[in-house]
Amino acid sequence: xxxxxxxxxxxxxxxxxxxxxxxxxxxxxxxxxxxxxxxxxxxxxxxxxxxxxxxxxxxxxxxxxxxxxxxxxxxxxxxxxxxxxxxxxxxxxxxxxxxxxxxxxxxxxxxxxxxxxxxxxxxxxxxxxxxxxxxxxxxxxxxxxxxxxxxxxxxxxxxxxxxxxxxxxxxxxxxxxxxxxxxxxxxxxxxxxxxx
Numbered sequence: 162x163x164x165x166x167x168x169x170x171x172x173x174x175x176x177x178x179x180x181x182x183x184x185x186x187x188x189x190x191x192x193x194x195x196x197x198x199x200x201x202x203x204x205x206x207x208x209x210x211x212x213x214x215x216x217x218x219x220x221x222x223x224x225x226x227x228x229x230x231x232x233x234x235x236x237x238x239x240x241x242x243x244x245x246x247x248x249x250x251x252x253x254x255x256x257x258x259x260x261x262x263x264x265x266x267x268x269x270x271x272x273x274x275x276x277x278x279x280x281x282x283x284x285x286x287x288x289x290x291x292x293x294x295x296x297x298x299x300x301x302x303x304x305x306x307x308x309x310x311x312x313x314x315x316x317x318x319x320x321x322x323x324x325x326x327x328x329x330x331x332x333x334x335x336x337x338x339x340x341x342x343x344x345x346x347x348x349x350x351x352x353x354x355x356x357x
Contacts, residue, residue: 225314227246235340250284270309307356313357316356318352318356319332320353324339335352
């Protein structure tokens with residue numbers, strides 16, 4: 162009888178211990194599942210933010226690309242192409258969404274984009290001399306925009322001391338090709354600074 166009581170006692174203790182361990186494992190799995198679910202939600206949220214950020218970056222890069230194409234048309238003295246590219250740039254600027262920036266940056270970007278859009282639109286309907294006048298302010302606007310949005314590309318801010326008391330523009334190449342004088346003074350200017 163004593164052996165039976167001892168066996169029952171040991172069996173009960175083993176049963177309690179195994180239930181206790183399996184409950185702990187169950188809680189561990191439950192907490193692990195909860196943690197995985199939370200991490201997955203965070204990851205999804207991060208992915209959405211990255212997608213918005215990537216989309217935003219793509220639109221900022223599209224603006225830069227349109228700007229550089231316009232600059233090249235002016236370098237090549239191509240009034241007709243510059244008109245088309247001015248319109249393209251105006252549309253890119255209008256589609257830029259500033260909602261993901263801080264309030265102070267939104268205000269700055271809104272002003273920059275409105276001004277740049279106006280100059281791009283003037284370029285789309287002007288003779289080449291007038292296009293170049295508007296390109297001066299447009300270049301300043303795009304440079305200010307890049308200071309806020311950033312860029313993955315290495316850019317060169319170039320400067321011509323001869324045009325309108327001194328004027329800057331952005332380029333993807335270090336070699337100077339002057340959009341303000343085109344073929345008249347193609348290499349007039351210097352690299353003022355590198356961006357990125």
